[in-house]
Amino acid sequence: MQHIYSDHTFQMACDQFDLIADYLSIPVSLRGRLLYPKRSISVAVPVRMDDGSTQLFHGYRVQHHLSIGPTKGGTRFASSVTIGEVAALAMWMSWKCALAGLPYGGAKGGVTVDPRKLSAGELERLSRRYMQEMIPFIGPHTDIMGPDMGTNEQVMAWFMDTYSAYRGISVPEIVTGKPVSVGGTAGRRESTGRGVVYLVERAANVMKLKLSGRKAIIQGFGNVGAVAAQGLAYRNGMKIIAVSDIDGAYHNERGIDVREAERYILQHGNLKGFTGAESMSPDEMLTLPCDVLVPAAVSEVIHGGNAGKLKCRILAEAANGPTTVDADKILFERWNEIFVIPDILCNAGGVIVSYFEWIQSLQSLFWNETEVVDRLFRVLETSFTAVIKRSREEKIPHRFAAMAIGVERVMKARKDRGLFP
């Protein structure tokens, strides 16, 4: 491992890659080029705080590979952010974009900060300064940013405005996930969660499982988790029996009122004190009996210690990297009990609609929400079918099948372009 990426999440992404590389018999001489990021940028981001002091934050951007097109990926604001974690997320983006057939390499960015501890003014100054530091390295045909954990439409609007101010013209195509008022696309905010729900429906369909009246659990009640909860509850009639956020987990066997929980979070910032459910241990929540389990928060939450205890029928990986390699081995032994929808397929809705948004911004041509959702489901259907087919034909786990398709496509592009000089 290159020293700068030394991090458990990057190690996990490498271990996953090694398994696929062995399976595909990729020559050792090609592996390093596929695995290691093409470019990694580390920036110091000074921010004037409300009390008059200046605080220095560390920001990163990793562009994993440039063989298929510009790079694309979200920006994470979280205290856990390291350059290794960002590199792992960038690598997963590469396989995800290739699996969905998008003309992008993977990228990711982040700032090591707990955004909940910043005032609105401090968050805006941090966002703008981070974007300003990144200007020499990104561009609408070089690297396009989007939202991730801890960032949202407002942060994307500040990114876009900062880049546009520097260019002297409006450049909406520099970011995706921005508000519709400044060139965002209808349905982008909901796209990841909607995609998760579509794929859960498809998995249930393959398993001949009727979702109505069945139980779901959602870990992480942010952009992705809350939209997924809504779709499972209101589109499919499922009971959401437990939800969690960074501050705790909440359980109600009769079903949690999802809209009420969302309203509560809007008012209070988290679910502490929510009367529609009982507080419980976040770890135990994951092993409650349910039909659909949706990890929609951080990585490595399903590991060797709890994978054998999961009591779900469908594991829909909305988060990036929620399942460790150890857990994967256990889940493969339980393949006829648990249908895994791997992250690079399950949460691809976000980058697919980001791709639509980028195209629309480049052309100043806008599709309505129905067109966006319809196109999203068509792309997801193609990916889902390809993964299931390959998994069945080669008798390999869904993650293996999804990654094999992604890695092969990147490898083919590399091979066709050749090595310069």
Ligand code: NAD
């Ligand atoms: P978000 O910031 O809107 O929400 C994150 C949620 O997770 C919050 O409720 C937060 O309290 C909770 N959380 C954080 N740490 C937690 C922990 N340790 N345990 C339990 N809950 C915790 O973020 P998001 O955009 O919804 O992203 C969630 C996940 O989905 C991330 O893994 C992200 O990389 C992935 N993802 C997001 C998108 C997107 O379009 N936003 C696209 C693809 C993948």
